[in-house]
Amino acid sequence: MAATAAHAGARQRQARPQQHRSAQHHHGRALRRRSTRGAGEWRITADPCGRVSQKNWGRAVAMANPRSTRINECAVERRSVCGRSHRREWPETAGAVLVAPGVKGRKVAAFKRDEVNRKDAVSGLIRSIIGPGGDARRAFFVLDLAEVVDLYNGWRRALADVRPHYAVKCNPEPALLGALATLGAGFDCASRREIEAVLALGVKPGLIVYANPCKPESDIRYAAEVGVNLTTYDSEEEVAKVQRWHPGCELILRIKGPENAEAKIDLGTKYGAHADEVVPLLRAAQRAGLNVAGVSFHVGDSATRTDAYREAIVAARGVFDAAAALGMPRMRVLDIGGGFKAGAKFDEAAGVIKNALARYFGELPSVEVIGEPGRYLAETAFTMAARVIGKRKRGEVREYWIDDGVYGALSCILMDHYVPRPRPLASSYPGEQTYASTVFGPTCDSRDEVVVGYQLPEMIVGDWLVFDDIGAYAASTGANFNGFFTSDINTYLAYSS
The missing domain is CATH 2.40.37.10 (Lyase, Ornithine Decarboxylase; Chain A, domain 1)
Structure with missing residues (x-):
C-alpha cells in the first residue's frame, strides 16, 4: 500500500x-x-x-x-x-x-x-x-550575517547598558567573530586557543575577559604575554596561580548562580563561589596583592525562571559591599553571564535585568556591566x-x-x-x-x-x-x-x- x-x-x-x-x-x-x-x-x-x-x-x-x-x-x-x-x-x-x-x-x-x-x-x-x-x-x-547584525542590535536595544562579550566557545567561526568585533562586541574566552583566535582578528586584549575560573599555568602565562589582564576565579588555588604567573592581572570573583533557575544546563555544580566562601576568597586576593575588579555569575543555559537574574544581581551587590567593608578598591565590573536564548524569554529576562540593575546598582554609575551571550548571537x-x-x-x-x-x-x-x-x-x-x-x-x-x-x-x-x-x-x-x-x-x- x-x-x-x-x-x-x-x-x-x-x-x-x-x-x-x-x-x-x-x-x-x-x-x-x-x-x-x-x-x-x-x-x-x-x-x-x-x-x-x-x-x-x-x-x-x-x-x-x-x-x-x-x-x-x-x-x-x-x-x-x-x-x-x-x-x-x-x-x-x-x-x-x-x-x-x-x-x-x-x-x-x-x-x-x-x-x-x-x-x-x-x-x-x-x-x-x-x-x-x-x-x-x-x-x-x-x-x-544579517541575522547576526539583527541579533546584536536587538541586544543593544534590550540591554543598552550591558556590553555583550560573545562567548567564543559557543561557535568560533571566524566570520562570526569578525562580524561581532566590527559591531563593537567584546569577547569571553575560556582557553588560550580562543584568545589566539580573537587576537588574530585584530581585537584588542582589553576587550577580552579570560572567563575560566580554573586555567592551566601555561595559559595564564600566555595571557600575561599578550596583555589579557582580566580573568575569573572561584578558589584560593587559582589566586596563587595568577599571583605567580600573571601578577598584573585583575580578578573577577565568580559566584554561584541561584538554585532552581529552570535552566537547560545548570552550571552551578562546577563553578561559582558559595555565599560563605566569598569573604575568604576576597581576602585571599587581598593578601596576594591582586585587585578584584568585579563579580560574575551565570544562572544557567536557557534559564526560564527569569527572576533568577534578579536574585543573582542581589547576590552580586552583596559581594560589592563585602569588598568595600574589607577596604578593597572599589569594584568596577559586573558580569551577568550568558545562556540567553533569542525570543520572548530574552525580552522578559532583559526587563528583569534592567529593573534589578537600576534598583541595586543605580547609585554605582561607574560600574561597567557586561554579559556573555553565546547562544543568543549564534x-x-x-x-x-x-x-x-x-x-x-x-x-x-x-x-x-x-x-x-x-x-x-x-x-x-x-x-x-x-x-x-x-x-x-x-x-x-x-x-x-x-x-x-x-x-x-x-x-x-x-x-x-x-x-x-x-x-x-x-x-x-x-x-x-x-x-x-x-x-x-x-x-x-x-x-x-x-x-x-x-x-x-x-x-x-x-x-x-
Missing part, C-alpha cells in the same frame, strides 16, 4: 507543469518537488574586478570593497515581478560587516529574507550552493544541510544515513540538548506520504542516531536534509571520531535583505 502511494506521488510530480524545468535539471534531485520563489531575487552581474560571475537566481556572490562601507562596485541587481531592475546598495552596517576580519575576501551570497517563509528563502540559497555537482558535496553550514544565524548517503527499507520504516551525526556538528544533540527537526530540502506538497524514519550519522557507532520514528517523505540517496537554528555548541563540540572530521564542514556566508 505504501509503495502504491509512493508511485502515485511520483506520477503526480511528473504530471505537474514544468515551469522551472531548466532549474530542476540544473540542480537535479534536490529540486524534484515543487519549488517556490519570492517576488524579488538577487543576482550579481560583475564582481569588483569586473569578472562576470554565475547568474543563478537566488545567488549573488558579493566581494566586499575594502575602500567603502558599501559594495558600490558590485553590480547587484534586483528583478521584481514587474521586470524592472533596481540598483541595490548594502546598508551601512552591512558594508562594515562585509569587510570585517574573517569575512573580508570571502564570497558572500545575497538573498531575500522572507520573515513569514524564512525557511523557504534559506532553502533556495542552499540549492544554489549545492549546484549541479551536489553528489560531490558534503554537509555544510550557511551563516546569515544559534539562529546558522543553518546546516546534510546529504543522504544511504538508505534502507524495513517494512513501513525508512532508515537513512547522512554525512553528519552526533560526533560532528550534530553533537549538539548530546552536548546541548538540541532537538533536531530536519526537513527535506526538496519541497513537499499537501498530502504527500510520509514514513516513520530513523536518520543515522555516518560513523560506525550504533548510538550515532539523529532522529528515530520521525516523519519524513520518501527520500533517496543524494537528497538533502536541512537543520535550522544550529549555530550554538554544534561544530564547536564535534569530534573527529571514525575519521569523519567536524572541521571538514564548510561554512558559506550570506547576507539576507
